[in-house]
Amino acid sequence: MPALTVAEIADLCGAQVEGHREHLITGADTLENATPKDLSFIANAKAMQAASASHAGCLLVTSAFDQKGTWSLVRVENPRSAFATALAALYRKPKPAASIHPTAIIAPSASIASDCFVGAYVTVGERAKIGASCSIGNGCVIGDDVIVAEGTTLYANVTLYDGVRVGARVILHSGCVLGADGFGFTLIHDRYEKFPQVGAVEIGDDVEIGANSCVDRAALGLTRIGDGTKIDNLVHVGHNCVLGRHVAVAAQTGFSGSVVVGDYAVIGGQAGIGEKVRIEARAIVGGKSGILPSHKIPAGEPVWGIPARPLRQHLKGLAHVAKLTEMRDEIRSLREKVAILEESQRKARPEA
């Protein structure tokens, strides 16, 4: 693992050092757990209070930080982001040496750029093309006619069906399955007839897809994940979905067929998105929400609930439900009062 001086960390962040420029940092940790050899960071006022107790050797802080301590300081605009940059440098794994493991089985018509790492027991199908600097983990199965652009990483045991296209600098975690058949069946004469799934899957650049997630191929046409989109573990993306650019999808969410998601939308965990739903750009779907088929979530709208409604409306609904005991008590009280009023009025009324 690389070691960096405080000065080198400051250089990485384009910032200045206050303290010991040559102090050696070999790791990074939270404020609480950091040792004098570790880098840490202070992202907010709450963290600032914990700073004095920290044993970190170096802290990334904003200009607002005004405490004194044993740590060296590097002042940056965004400490969390600077910390991410420094982490990447401190924990940089040596890129696996360009090599194709002798047990990898590469179809004669496949092409693999010369500086790729291809692990043990990988198989690569006919006419597949693997771009420069890719890393293909042990046991991955890459089908015929697959295209993987440069700088992409497949961790172990990823499966790409025939014809899947993956962009540049993509990360696919273990157990991902891209290109399985969409779920398309029609009940004909009391049997489900399979609608052939002959479309493709296209993953943009800089996408990351979590472990054991699935992206199905389109029935016709394309299932598409846009550039920069990040998908967590165990997510299901059905056939013909089109996710935009820089969409974030938390774990275990499912998209039925033909869902369209706009750029920068954020989808919480375990959400369920019905067929042909259209989620516009920068909309925010709360965790565990359910969106009914063919509904549209307007741009920028935060929604929540089953079925999903605008956030304020959903929260109001929750508040009302929490008040139901009170409402029932009030109704009972009103009923009694009205009965008394009716009784008095009946008595007050002159005899017919």
Next chain:
Amino acid sequence: MPALTVAEIADLCGAQVEGHREHLITGADTLENATPKDLSFIANAKAMQAASASHAGCLLVTSAFDQKGTWSLVRVENPRSAFATALAALYRKPKPAASIHPTAIIAPSASIASDCFVGAYVTVGERAKIGASCSIGNGCVIGDDVIVAEGTTLYANVTLYDGVRVGARVILHSGCVLGADGFGFTLIHDRYEKFPQVGAVEIGDDVEIGANSCVDRAALGLTRIGDGTKIDNLVHVGHNCVLGRHVAVAAQTGFSGSVVVGDYAVIGGQAGIGEKVRIEARAIVGGKSGILPSHKIPAGEPVWGIPARPLRQHLKGLAHVAKLTEMRDEIRSLREKVAILEESQRKARPEA
């Protein structure tokens, strides 16, 4: 990829051509995207409106279609189903040549029919039997005593535990795990003791199971998936479940232990079915529904919600919840009116 003339497509569908019999069709697509070399279809009145703008070379239509255009027509009873038939012919993949990859490791006591395809790095355990015309993708692990009937396809990286039995013409997508232990533990003296899971898994004929889905073995006896049942991605089927014939299960649904599902039931995505639930034939469970343990869903009943209730009742409940603001306003208004009534009555009453 095969190419078909319009006349050949008509023959496949048992129908007649109106237009250019010899026009060559090499693909298929939606009305919007089809080119003159593509087949498309018109399934309903809405699609009919889009027909005139389509560049498709050939359209599958019903007898009701009365437009004129550049396309040739093939008139059929069910255009969607005919399109599926034609798709299967147009995109037919050459069946992989019967072969056992030299890296496949087949136990000496296993038997594999002579016309199977067995991919690279497959392992097949002792006494396993693979029937005629099966295709076993790269990296599949097939345990001891597994039986796979004829015409079944396992895509890459499927795992079948010991003793799993799979019917004929089944499709198992990548990452499927069949036969893992059911979740059976009893807390004894403050530790979970494992209840040994010694039962089996039996998959009927013509079943399809999606990517990364799991079907657990029974504790005792059998977990069974009936003929013709279709299961989407990331579904969990617990120990001792018995799913009937021609059941459809959408993605990410989970069945706890010992659930019984009748024939032709339809289960939406992300539904959660409690232990020992009984879903009768042709019942319909809405997406994201939760069915409480030991409940019964009557035959043909559509249910929805958490906990699931008959659909009409659930929709009524949703409508009521949406009216809660109004209800609270009404209660407030009534409270004020009653207070005024009480006050007037108090004033009207002669002094005691």
Next chain:
Amino acid sequence: MPALTVAEIADLCGAQVEGHREHLITGADTLENATPKDLSFIANAKAMQAASASHAGCLLVTSAFDQKGTWSLVRVENPRSAFATALAALYRKPKPAASIHPTAIIAPSASIASDCFVGAYVTVGERAKIGASCSIGNGCVIGDDVIVAEGTTLYANVTLYDGVRVGARVILHSGCVLGADGFGFTLIHDRYEKFPQVGAVEIGDDVEIGANSCVDRAALGLTRIGDGTKIDNLVHVGHNCVLGRHVAVAAQTGFSGSVVVGDYAVIGGQAGIGEKVRIEARAIVGGKSGILPSHKIPAGEPVWGIPARPLRQHLKGLAHVAKLTEMRDEIRSLREKVAILEESQRKARPEA
């Protein structure tokens, strides 16, 4: 498969036989399905009623059982637990012979105890250590610096990323992925920047994790699963979660980042646990519940719902919602009565 006499089964349970000591038992099944060669058990009063119709050769019963039949009896304190013990003996699989398959690729610096079973096409990374009596199924990928303690079983196609540590006597089912990157991204200048995930994963002793479940590595520090914890299929454990000892987690549940779960907590299926939630010891989270980020579930508390509330409160809420039709009817009736009262009062009032 081993066969046991009734006397041997009684010995296993530390109990006495009533009936044929030498009767041979070769299997086990439910009361309904058991044959004279099978063992079965009677756990409760309901089962007791079915006993007389059972053809089981031997029954495990409590001292309260007072029926006569063809079966031999073994009286024990806890029949279910005794049955589990007998099952384990009856269905004991011969441990696979200690061996390393010639196709397993073991890094030169890895160490594997001499009595392990390592299957075909397994890969083991640099400096990895596999303890005594482990069984590593076909196709498993074990990264660099992984540690697996003694007696642990990995079924086929498990993936352990670099640096994952697994305790003793752990069972990992097929498709499990341990150590993939946590989902940590920050939107900087309209692009998601990855927060490097440099922490580790540590699995305690006697843990079982179901098929296709995922446990992500920590961003910094540790994601930890405590001793004796049991996790079902398709579960997601996010980065930096700390699950205590003897926690039970049903299928398809998801834990966001930095969740802390106390010992003996029980989490139902398809629950969704928000970031930084703290579930205290022996709390019980109902199936499909959703716990909002940063919430705390007190020790021993049963909670349910979305968002999760104390069980009684949630059930009361459900009951109220079920009464909403009635409430609306009452409000309408009150409105009419109040209108009548107002009208009479208006009439009764002397002219202004």
